Amino acid sequence: RARFEAAWPELVGPDSPTQRVGARPAPGFAEVRHSRPMLSLANAFTENEVREFDNRVKKLLGTSTVHYVMEPKIDGLAVELVYEHGEFVNGSTRGDGYVGEDITQNLRTIRTVPMRLFSHQNLAVPERLEVRGEVYMGKKEFKELNRKRELAGEPVFANPRNAAAGSLRQLDPRVTAQRKLRIFCYGSGQIVGFQPETHYQFLECLKRWGFNVNPHIRLCSDIEEVISFYGHLHGIRDELPYEIDGTVIKVNRLDYQERLGSVSRAPRWALAYKFEAYEETTVIKDIIVSVGRTGALTPIALLKAVTIGGVEVSRATLHNEDEIARKDIRIGDTVLVTRAGDVIPEVVKVVPEARTGAERVFQMPEYCPVCNEKVVREPGEAIRRCVNINCPAQIKGRIRHFASKRAMDVDGLGTKLVEQLVESGLVRNIADLYRLQKEDLIRLERMADKSAGNVIESIERSKKPTFSRFLYALGIRHVGEHIADLLADRYRDIHSLMEAEEKELLDIPEIGPEVANSIVSFFRDKENRNTIERLLASGVEIAYKKSLDAEGDYKELAGKVFVFTGTLSGMTREEARRRVEALGGRTASSVSKNVDYLVAGDETGSKLEKARQLGIVVLNEAEFLSMLGGTQPASQ
Numbered sequence: 001r002a003r004f005e006a007a008w009p010e011l012v013g014p015d016s017p018t019q020r021v022g023a024r025p026a027p028g029f030a031e032v033r034h035s036r037p038m039l040s041l042a043n044a045f046t047e048n049e050v051r052e053f054d055n056r057v058k059k060l061l062g063t064s065t066v067h068y069v070m071e072p073k074i075d076g077l078a079v080e081l082v083y084e085h086g087e088f089v090n091g092s093t094r095g096d097g098y099v100g101e102d103i104t105q106n107l108r109t110i111r112t113v114p115m116r117l118f119s120h121q122n123l124a125v126p127e128r129l130e131v132r133g134e135v136y137m138g139k140k141e142f143k144e145l146n147r148k149r150e151l152a153g154e155p156v157f158a159n160p161r162n163a164a165a166g167s168l169r170q171l172d173p174r175v176t177a178q179r180k181l182r183i184f185c186y187g188s189g190q191i192v193g194f195q196p197e198t199h200y201q202f203l204e205c206l207k208r209w210g211f212n213v214n215p216h217i218r219l220c221s222d223i224e225e226v227i228s229f230y231g232h233l234h235g236i237r238d239e240l241p242y243e244i245d246g247t248v249i250k251v252n253r254l255d256y257q258e259r260l261g262s263v264s265r266a267p268r269w270a271l272a273y274k275f276e277a278y279e280e281t282t283v284i285k286d287i288i289v290s291v292g293r294t295g296a297l298t299p300i301a302l303l304k305a306v307t308i309g310g311v312e313v314s315r316a317t318l319h320n321e322d323e324i325a326r327k328d329i330r331i332g333d334t335v336l337v338t339r340a341g342d343v344i345p346e347v348v349k350v351v352p353e354a355r356t357g358a359e360r361v362f363q364m365p366e367y368c369p370v371c372n373e374k375v376v377r378e379p380g381e382a383i384r385r386c387v388n389i390n391c392p393a394q395i396k397g398r399i400r401h402f403a404s405k406r407a408m409d410v411d412g413l414g415t416k417l418v419e420q421l422v423e424s425g426l427v428r429n430i431a432d433l434y435r436l437q438k439e440d441l442i443r444l445e446r447m448a449d450k451s452a453g454n455v456i457e458s459i460e461r462s463k464k465p466t467f468s469r470f471l472y473a474l475g476i477r478h479v480g481e482h483i484a485d486l487l488a489d490r491y492r493d494i495h496s497l498m499e500a501e502e503k504e505l506l507d508i509p510e511i512g513p514e515v516a517n518s519i520v521s522f523f524r525d526k527e528n529r530n531t532i533e534r535l536l537a538s539g540v541e542i543a544y545k546k547s548l549d550a551e552g553d554y555k556e557l558a559g560k561v562f563v564f565t566g567t568l569s570g571m572t573r574e575e576a577r578r579r580v581e582a583l584g585g586r587t588a589s590s591v592s593k594n595v596d597y598l599v600a601g602d603e604t605g606s607k608l609e610k611a612r613q614l615g616i617v618v619l620n621e622a623e624f625l626s627m628l629g630g631t632q633p634a635s636q
Helices: 002-007 047-061 139-151 160-168 173-177 199-209 223-239 254-260 321-327 392-403 415-423 430-435 438-442 449-461 467-473 481-490 494-498 513-524 526-537 573-582 606-614 621-628
Strands: 031-033 068-074 077-084 087-093 099-101 128-136 182-192 218-220 244-251 270-274 278-291 297-308 311-317 334-339 346-350 561-565 597-600 617-619
Touching (some): 047 244, 047 254, 047 270, 068 223, 068 270, 139 160, 199 254, 223 244, 244 254, 297 334, 311 346, 392 415, 392 430, 430 526, 438 449, 467 481, 467 494, 494 513, 494 526, 513 526, 573 621, 597 621, 606 617, 617 621
Antiparallel strands (some): 031 099, 068 218, 244 270, 278 297, 278 334
């Protein structure tokens, strides 16, 4: 076949087996911005939480009847597949939900990723189709891969999810092809030329186009059916050839989904109903203490290795000394250990009848086990802290956090390299990262020229974070991604936030006294302020949002919903979406009564007619650009 295609290259199709494997190793992964965010899901662990979700959905929609679709929650890696006129053109990882990595060549090696879609007389292929799915590795394939790696003296993967993620991010697609990955598709991003009415209908269409959809999906007429089907999936969980860690509940009607929208980083119309944790008994061999980036001392139990839910566990968190005392945990105890999903394994309780009398009581240290400075425990806190901000453990923790995927996303800056950078004296502060040269890294042990170059390139690429990512990366106590989003929405820039008073921070919903005090204290610290100025001087350019409360000409876009149809001559649709969102607006993929504006380019489709029927304001490209410039066009 390969000889035939070489002779007649014009006859080579994208679905040919020769096009799946054989691409050259890539130097790295390019960034891909998703046209619609790939949001994460809120979790529920109890039946009561699921019923609360149902009540909340009904209340927001003002209806007493809501149908749900139940799907197994596959424990893998979320990806997006993009098709144009039925042909696979590119694919990417979820990344932070907004920007992922281009893994097109690796996805081509997965047999269950269709290269060309099937068109039917009564179901044409959309002009553009973005499909979301979960790439996974089966249980059998996972065990076989680890067996081969063990024989070769290579480190084994902890679980099938890590194996799938590691396989999919290989720079050489030929390695990915050997890993026997699969995919289940479950959702969409942008769709052009097709408008399903329900999620269940869309899944049926996916199957007819040639996508692999999980067979264990159920359309439920009410929450009682949802809870019943959860029990069914839980019962067959261990019989399935792949790992699932729960179920996903989705509102079936797509117009309902659009009305419900999302909050923070999760949709209001979906919920992950997780299975209870796996549990096993083992023995605590010793207890050590780790020091985190904020100076918190955390006791860790070193366990006799035990397999819990298919994963080998040799460590478990003990949280703090109060928890150790409450559970009466001692070195040498036989204990019950639990593990749920990605959560760090935890010691649930002691098995007292297994005690022999040889067990030893553990005492938290009075001095930091890393820098030997005296530790403190503030009144009302359960945690002891090392207050030495120059403690090597804290420095390493701050750098790892700053470079992490959800923060500045510096690829290649792993734990070992961070340790080398700090211990060599090259990096003592997060701002030092931007002073590093390729030559500095090459001098480090086991650092090749190419690897050093990749790290420097990744550091350079990280210089344009969003405001919320930058705030999260700073590692302010109590400021996670959600609080960082709230602050980025409220403040014009980093300097206005640095001067904020506690009182004005308390005016922001969801920010309480403890968080406000932590933010003010952080920015009043001279060393922190100096670090921020050094970052900016190093070329870090923060991408700010237009605050919804900011003075200026763009207030009319705050909360407004835009839909695009046809082709724009001055920019791509993705660029148009980014500009709207940067000015406080929102975008949607379909026309509904909740849409404020339809922006119509050339060669418009059915959206234009539907918008007119609903009385939605239709803008041509010139009027849209005028609005971006601050001039409100006349209503039509």
